[in-house]
Amino acid sequence: MSAAAEAATPNEDILLREDRDGIAWITLNRPNAFNSLSRPLIARLQEELDRMADDPSVRVIVIAGAGRGFCAGHDLREVRGNQNNEPFIKELVGACSNMMQTIVHHPKPVIARVHGIATAAGCQLVASCDLAIAEDGARFATPGVNIGLFCHTPMVALSRNVSRKHAMEMLLTGEMMDADDAVRFGLINRAVPAGKLDEAVMEMAGKIASKSSYTLKVGKRAFYDQLEQPDLKSAYDHASITMVENMAARDAAEGIQAFIDKRQPKWEDR
Missing domain, CATH: 1.10.12 (Lyase 2-enoyl-coa Hydratase; Chain  A, domain 2)
Incomplete structure (x- = not known):
């Protein structure tokens, strides 16, 4: 279900959706950019979340990523190209923050299916979801400090999921964290072998979907x-x-x- 193509053609949607047995599987589909959260992708995800809020056929939402990784955060090429355009940057950050809050306040449980990397706003997305299951080779980071741009908004979600000192370690060092530490720190629920990831996500989603x-x-x-x-x-x-x-x-x-x-x-x- 979640296996999306390594590369998307220009005519493919940047967000894919497949529904099965009350579970809406949403796939970020910018694999060539590690599913970075461009302004259009944020808008599409917000639109889909809003649409599913009142859809009685959707009982659980899964957010996944196409290609080699879950999500690498904001699209830095887009950011760099608009760095001096304060209204655009303000709108971009605001739209992303609103989308993350929509996940938290969404009436349906949201599960992150994580493979590859989840960094910066991608790590924020994992932390914003109610539950998260990752492959055992997944890695997580809030590396903004490495490029002179502290991960201020990812910090909000991160600090509400892991302990203060672990959050500060991630934010101040910018270093990658492996899946075992992500479980230990409370960022994700569990790590499973890559070949078992879809099975584990569907098992959890199915259990939740069976409830009222x-x-x-x-x-x-x-x-x-x-x-x-x-x-x-x-x-x-x-x-x-x-x-x-x-x-x-x-x-x-x-x-x-x-x-x-x-x-x-x-x-x-x-």
């Missing part, structure tokens, strides 16, 4: 909302209110009754 989409939506929203609360009591208060609302949902009643009856629930997604 309503429950997934309110649960994902509550997870991120409680993290932003100022103290522990506020987090518990917020979670308690959400749990009471969830308890009144049709799928909660069905799920509890199915458990009592020792049968599989029939979700209505409400």
Whole structure:
């Protein structure tokens, strides 16, 4: 499913989508540029995310990359060509930040399927996804410091996924991190052999897709909302209110009754 061509022809879309069994597989398709996030690619990804938000046929989203790597961050040729064009750079950074926030606030769970490299804004994309599975040869970095451009916006997503000292190590050194360390630091969920990557991603996506989409939506929203609360009591208060609302949902009643009856629930997604 995820195996895209090593090179895209001029007529091919820079973003591909394939749906199967409630899972929307989105592939960044700029393989000759290591799927760098050009302004058009950011716009296409934003457009697709917005379209899937209210699509009941989509229960889980997978983001993958074509060719030799997942994503190498911003398109530095595009950046260099517009370096003195402040309105363009401001719009580019703003659009990318908005797209990352869309993933976090999206009602559907989003999984990153990572192979090759995920650097700078590509590493930010991995950190912004709810879950991430990588091949064991994948490497991660926030290398902006090496070219005089600190990874300021990737820092936001990174610092919300890994510990402060590990985040600072990545940001200050710009060095590559292997997949084992990415698991240990909490950037990704697991690393698997390259030949097992699609299987592992689909297994996880399939498990999630089998749940009530309503429950997934309110649960994902509550997870991120409680993290932003100022103290522990506020987090518990917020979670308690959400749990009471969830308890009144049709799928909660069905799920509890199915458990009592020792049968599989029939979700209505409400």
